[in-house]
């Protein structure tokens with residue numbers, strides 16, 4: 001079996017569980033999912049400040065995954081925090097859920113819309129569209145204007161808002177597909193795809209299948225050039241854990 005580490009970069013145990021269940025729901029029989037979140041950090045990631053904090057926790061988990069012998073890693077936050085730093089540390093593939101969902105959307109539609117949580121995080125998705133080369137594929141980005149952890153409050157309100165916003169986006173944007181912009185929405189994609197009749201794509205499940213594909217192709221992260229293992233140097237204070 002191949003161990004695949006799925007990292008929820010925020011410290012919400014409930015959201016880690018939601019993400020783990022979605023990942024296990026699509027994992028191949030040859031894969032074993034290890035779902036983790038940082039031991040310290042921020043309970044939800046809703047901006048640049050939170051992302052900087054979360055990135056350190058991602059790196060700590062990547063290091064632990066390597067020590068456990070995992071074959072690949074998923075960064076299960078829609079900002080893909082720490083993605084390139086994680087790729088320097090990792091030997092196996094590291095896939096972020098935003099890049100995974102965006103890639104998949106471009107394989108099934110000419111244009112896609114994004115539905116995420118808070119308006120302030122839309123700019124992060126915009127930056128990723130540019131970084132990954134998908135700006136021209138994304139028709140629009142929408143926010144339900146609820147905090148990330150509203151998805152875990154048990155009321156179902158956030159889930160209803162996601163559904164309404166996806167329906168509205170489908171009508172307004174003339175997009176062939178919709179990307180769900182939060183790891184905590186991972187369990188909504190199948191039902192919304194069936195109800196809306198268009199691909200509604202979750203990045204957690206997309207990333208798990210991409211990691212499996214890369215493993216099957218015998219491809220890990222390139223260690224030539226800028227993604228080579230970090231130069232050895234002393235790390236002081238709390239960063240000693242990354243040595």
Ligand SMILES: O=C(O)C[C@H]1NC(=O)NC1=O
Nearest residue numbers: 044045077078117182183
């Ligand atoms: O950017 C967002 O709204 C979602 C992002 N934040 C988080 O804690 N997990 C995520 O996927």
